[in-house]
Amino acid sequence: MDGDISTILGSCPISLQDSTEVLLGHGSGGKLTTDLVEGLFLPAFRNPYLEKLDDQAVLEVNGARLAFTTDSFVVNPIFFPGGDIGRLAVNGTVNDIAMSGARPLYLSAAFILEEGLLVAELQRIVHSMQEACETAGVILVTGDTKVVNRGSGDKVFINTSGVGWLEHTGVISADQVRPGDTVILSGTIADHGMAVMSKREGLEFETEILSDTAPLNALVQVMLEASPNIHCLRDPTRGGLATTLNEIARRSHVGVVLDEKRIPIREDVKGACEILGIDPLYVANAGKLIAIVGGNDAKKVLERMRGHQHGQEAQIIGEVVGDHPRMVVMRTGIGGTRIVDMMLGEQLPRIC
Numbered sequence: 001m002d003g004d005i006s007t008i009l010g011s012c013p014i015s016l017q018d019s020t021e022v023l024l025g026h027g028s029g030g031k032l033t034t035d036l037v038e039g040l041f042l043p044a045f046r047n048p049y050l051e052k053l054d055d056q057a058v059l060e061v062n063g064a065r066l067a068f069t070t071d072s073f074v075v076n077p078i079f080f081p082g083g084d085i086g087r088l089a090v091n092g093t094v095n096d097i098a099m100s101g102a103r104p105l106y107l108s109a110a111f112i113l114e115e116g117l118l119v120a121e122l123q124r125i126v127h128s129m130q131e132a133c134e135t136a137g138v139i140l141v142t143g144d145t146k147v148v149n150r151g152s153g154d155k156v157f158i159n160t161s162g163v164g165w166l167e168h169t170g171v172i173s174a175d176q177v178r179p180g181d182t183v184i185l186s187g188t189i190a191d192h193g194m195a196v197m198s199k200r201e202g203l204e205f206e207t208e209i210l211s212d213t214a215p216l217n218a219l220v221q222v223m224l225e226a227s228p229n230i231h232c233l234r235d236p237t238r239g240g241l242a243t244t245l246n247e248i249a250r251r252s253h254v255g256v257v258l259d260e261k262r263i264p265i266r267e268d269v270k271g272a273c274e275i276l277g278i279d280p281l282y283v284a285n286a287g288k289l290i291a292i293v294g295g296n297d298a299k300k301v302l303e304r305m306r307g308h309q310h311g312q313e314a315q316i317i318g319e320v321v322g323d324h325p326r327m328v329v330m331r332t333g334i335g336g337t338r339i340v341d342m343m344l345g346e347q348l349p350r351i352c
Contacts, residue, residue: 024349025344027238027349028238028239028343028347028349029237029238029239029243029284029343030238030239030243030282030342030343030344031342031343031344032344033238033239034247034342037053052173052174052175053174053247053251054099054100054173054174055069055096055099055100055234055235056068056069056096056097056099056100056102056164057069058100058102058166058171064165065102065165065166066102066163066164066165066166067097067100067102067162067163067164067165067166068097068161068162068163069093069096069097069161069162070093070159070160070161070162071089071092071093071096071159071160071161072157072158072159072160073085073088073089073092073157073158073159073160073352074154074157074350074352075088075196075350075351075352076154076196076200076350077196077199077200078121078125078155078156079121079124079199080195080196080199080200080211081195081198081199081208081209081210081211082191082192082195082210082211082212082213083128083192083195083210083211083213083286084124084125084128085125085156085158086124086125086126086127086128086129086132086158087128087129087131087132087213088211088213088286088352089109089129089158089160090107090129090132090133090136090138090140090160090215091132091136091213091214091215091286091287092160092213092235092237092286092352093107093160093161093162094107094132094136094138094162094215094216094217095215095216095217095235095287095289096162096235097162097163097164097217098164098215098216098217098220098233099172099220099233099234099235099289100164100166100172100173100233101166101168101170101172101220101224101230101233102164102165102166102167103164103165103166103167103217103221104136104137104138104162104163104164104215104217105138105139105162105163105164105165106138106139106140106141106162106163107133107138107139107140107141107160107161107162107163108140108141108142108143108144108160108161108162109129109140109143109144109158109159109160110143110144110145110146110158110159110160111143111144111145111146111156111157111158112146112147112148112153112156112157112158112159113145113146113147113148113153113155113156114147114148114149114150114151114152114153114154114155114156115147115148115149115150116150117155117156121155121156122156125156125158132215135215136215136217137217137218138162164217168224168228170228170230172230172231172232172233173231173232173251174232174234174247174248174251174252175251175252176231176232176252177231177232177248177249177251177252177254177292177320178231178252178254178320179254179255179320179321179322180294180295180319180320181231181292181293181294181295181319181320182292182293182294182295182298182316182318182319182320183245183256183258183290183291183292183316183317183318183319183320184290184291184292184293184298184301184302184305184314184315184316184317185241185263185264185288185289185290185291185314185315185317186216186219186288186289186290186291186305186310186311186313186314187212187264187287187288187310187311187312187313187314188212188264188265188266188269188288188313189236189240189241189263189264189265189269189280189281189283189285189288190240190265190269190273190280190283190284190285191209191210191211191212191266191269191285191286191287192211192212192213192283192284192285192286192287192351192352193240193278193283193284193285193348193351194209194269194272194273194280194283195209195210195211195212196211196348196351197272197276197278197348197351198272201276203272203275205268205271205272206268207268209266209268209269209272211286211287212285212286212287212288213286213287214286214287214310215287216235216287216288216289216310218308218310219289219305219308219310219311220233220289222304222305222307222308222311223291223301223304223305225304226297226300226301226303226304227293227294227297227300227301229293229294229296229297230291230292230293230294230297230301231292231293231294232248232252232290232291232292233289233290233291233292234247234248234289234290235285235286235288235289235290236284236285236288236289236290237284237285237286237352238284238351238352239282239284239342239343240280240281240282240283240284240285240343241263241281241282241285241290242279242281242282242328242340242341242342242343243282243342243343244290245258245290245328245340246327246328246340246341246342247342248290248292249325249326249327249328250326252320253325253326254320254321254322254325254326255320255321255322255323255324255325255326255327255328255329256318256319256320256321256327256328256329257318257319257320257321257328257329257330257331258317258318258328258329258330258331258340259317259318259330259331260330260331260332260333261331261333262315262316262317262318263281263315263317264313264315265280278347278348279347281340282343282347283347283348284348284351284352286352287310291305292320295319298316299316302314302315302316318330327339328340328341
């Protein structure tokens, strides 16, 4: 670490936002979301499961350990390069279950449809969800449908819930990270967010940017076969890589040091971010995971990840340290060091 980190940290005050209304930023996955969850929902429903603030709850039922999660999808537009709201809903729920190390089994889906939605569009979404379920090896077993008046929705919103079974006995959670651990990223960042934004804004590039939406449960099982010494798994969706790592650092009271040169990003995606003035570290992903692994097992896990179709571009991007707890910093490509803070507001609304 550079010797000037304490000076850098001391010069960056924490900004607190108070509002009498719900803002788009409250759904960003960043600091405003954290304030809403920890200031309103957590005090109201406080219990040991919820307090872990993982993407799923791990429950013990008659001796079996089950992972349970729920998510809602409001992406605009509903069809985008590389995917659609239906495929995103299935994969997103499967991935939230898988980040506990569980094997996803069953899903539910609830549809809120706006009057006027074309039946052909709904058929396309349902077919996409069917294909996604088959690919991930899960079964959609229950659901619900509601219709709202024309102008009261935005074509279609989907809520999905999922249940999975934990075959291993370990605990994989954001509060299990320790100094000396290694940070691994499964592939390139910002693909999904830029795919959605390019469609939304009508941007055209030399090559089409595709969403990375994909189920990661098979990749996770390969990683667990390589090593049981995986402390934390997260898929960096809303708020991107930077916000997710900040959440982990705060939960485990550790510091994280990233190496900018090691973070994979496609050139067309980087160019799109530059055009829009967006930092790719904060852009949503839909088919990538962060793994924080005991240092001695990191290379073994990385090797197994690269042998899987969804981990071929995996890289070690950083390390966990005891210094500057609850903070993420990055060694830049020009040799400096900068703070990588949690996103405050909303960079890209309606991205998932």
